[in-house]
Amino acid sequence: MLSFTIGRPTNHTKPAVWLDGGNHAREWPAFHVAVYFIEELIHKYGVDEKITSYINLLDIYVFPVLNPDGFIFSRTSKKSVVCALVGKLRDE
Known part of the structure; x- marks a missing residue:
């Protein structure tokens, strides 16, 4: 799994926000x-006042895909399998 941490380094603990996608x-x-x-x-830091403030005040953790095996399987499998709503975590 790949995650992204966005925030400005500080000497103190900051509140954190966690966003995940692709569960x-x-x-x-x-x-x-x-x-x-x-x-x-990333692109609006230093440009947009609210986004700059959020990044300065928070640590933001983003996990774009929490189920990478299932994501790839559902995108590359035959349509009949996907249409049958096979959505279990893949461990086979």
């Missing part, structure tokens, strides 16, 4: 929303 295999848009969120934070 379930067929939640494809959730992955894209999480990636878009990361891009917005």
Whole structure:
């Protein structure tokens, strides 16, 4: 699993926010929303006052896909399998 930590280093503990996407295999848009969120934070830091404030005051943890095996399986499998709503975590 890949995670992104966004925040400014400080000498004290800051509140944290956790955002995850792609919990379930067929939640494809959730992955894209999480990636878009990361891009917005990175590109608008120092430009957008609210985003800059959030990043300065918080540690933000983003996990775009919590179920990478299921995500890949649902995107690359035959349609009949996906349409049958096979959504279990893959451990086979």
